[in-house]
Amino acid sequence: MTPGRFTRLAPLEEARGHVVGGAPIGTSPGSALPALRTAAVEVRELVRASGAPSGVATRDLVTQPHPTVYGLFRAARSPAPWLWLTDRMLVVCWQDGGRTRTLVWGPSDHELDDTPAMRRMRDRLPVPSRFVRTVHGTVLGQLRALGIDPRDVDHVVFDHLHTQDLRRLLGTTGPAADLDCPTRVDPWFPNATLLVQRAEWESVRQPHPLQSPWYRPESYVDLPEERIDVLDGDRLLGPGVALVCTPGHTLGNQSLVLHTDAGVQVVSGNGILAEAWAPASSDLPGLQQHTNEAGPAPHAPGRAHSARSRAALARHRPVSRLIGHRVEQS
Ligand SMILES: [Zn+2]
Numbered sequence: 001m002t003p004g005r006f007t008r009l010a011p012l013e014e015a016r017g018h019v020v021g022g023a024p025i026g027t028s029p030g031s032a033l034p035a036l037r038t039a040a041v042e043v044r045e046l047v048r049a050s051g052a053p054s055g056v057a058t059r060d061l062v063t064q065p066h067p068t069v070y071g072l073f074r075a076a077r078s079p080a081p082w083l084w085l086t087d088r089m090l091v092v093c094w095q096d097g098g099r100t101r102t103l104v105w106g107p108s109d110h111e112l113d114d115t116p117a118m119r120r121m122r123d124r125l126p127v128p129s130r131f132v133r134t135v136h137g138t139v140l141g142q143l144r145a146l147g148i149d150p151r152d153v154d155h156v157v158f159d160h161l162h163t164q165d166l167r168r169l170l171g172t173t174g175p176a177a178d179l180d181c182p183t184r185v186d187p188w189f190p191n192a193t194l195l196v197q198r199a200e201w202e203s204v205r206q207p208h209p210l211q212s213p214w215y216r217p218e219s220y221v222d223l224p225e226e227r228i229d230v231l232d233g234d235r236l237l238g239p240g241v242a243l244v245c246t247p248g249h250t251l252g253n254q255s256l257v258l259h260t261d262a263g264v265q266v267v268s269g270n271g272i273l274a275e276a277w278a279p280a281s282s283d284l285p286g287l288q289q290h291t292n293e294a295g296p297a298p299h300a301p302g303r304a305h306s307a308r309s310r311a312a313l314a315r316h317r318p319v320s321r322l323i324g325h326r327v328e329q330s
Contacts (some may be wrong), residue, residue, distance in 0.1 A: 200252020
């Protein structure tokens with residue numbers, strides 16, 4: 001790992017009040033919000049001004065049912081308790097001093113997603129999961145379809161590490177009996193590092209009991225340390241490519257920020273569809289009704305702005321492919 005290799009993006013870090021030696025700006029999530037909103041615009045402009053990646057592609061990996069509350073919380077009106085989420089992988093390339101850097105975002109090894117939480121979810125299904133689960137492709141298969149050699153991948157990045165088993169991606173230094181590897185696991189990406197926020201990395205190694213069903217700490221024991229690039233905050237990785245901390249779902253959650261032809265876009269596992277950020281303008285009846293009942297949050301787009309927001313949503317739908325998960329209503 002090479003600390004300081006990436007450019008620090010300061011505005012949101014300062015607004016969170018996390019700067020060592022600096023006066024805390026927000027003492028509660030509510031009071032920090034105005035500063036965060038201002039800082040988000042500053043980060044957007046910094047990413048825009050830094051240039052643009054040379055290529056972005058999205059590929060579906062797997063579609064499978066999850067409990068409705070995971071995606072729509074209390075807004076779901078359907079009596080069916082499931083919604084189908086599609087895990088998507090993004091490939092981002094940029095130029096760096098005459099060579100191409102390649103980042104793969106969300107390359108879930110879905111053949112190994114065997115955490116206790118996923119097992120419990122599958123056990124609750126009324127039919128065997130293979131009947132309701134659609135595999136669109138493997139990580140390596142989808143990369144090959146894009147003409148990318150796994151040896152050319154520089155960075156492997158996830159928004160957070162729930163259910164992720166990284167052994168085949170990064171290789172191991174020891175045996176893995178469950179993978180039929182008596183000495184070590186050979187990596188799919190022999191030249192890549194994992195970019196992970198420190199809080200996430202520490203959570204994986206020693207999860208809180210409430211989080212532990214989503215992790216498999218034993219699968220992290222023999223990962224090669226030199227392949228783990230632990231980050232402390234927001235970083236500009238390359239022209240128009242950044243990682244920004246978005247804690248909430250997990251403390252070390254992060255989002256990918258990309259300067260695209262459609263503007264600066266954020267890829268976040270915290271939102272399953274564009275409406276997550278403008279629910280009052282959604283065409284989904286449950287979301288609309290829930291927002292009307294709960295009332296719009298201060299400064300959020302309310303019904304008075306719904307026509308404008310609906311136009312914005314329509315504009316963003318073509319690029320909603322960039323969102324890490326896609327939802328289909330149950
Ligand atoms: Zn999660």
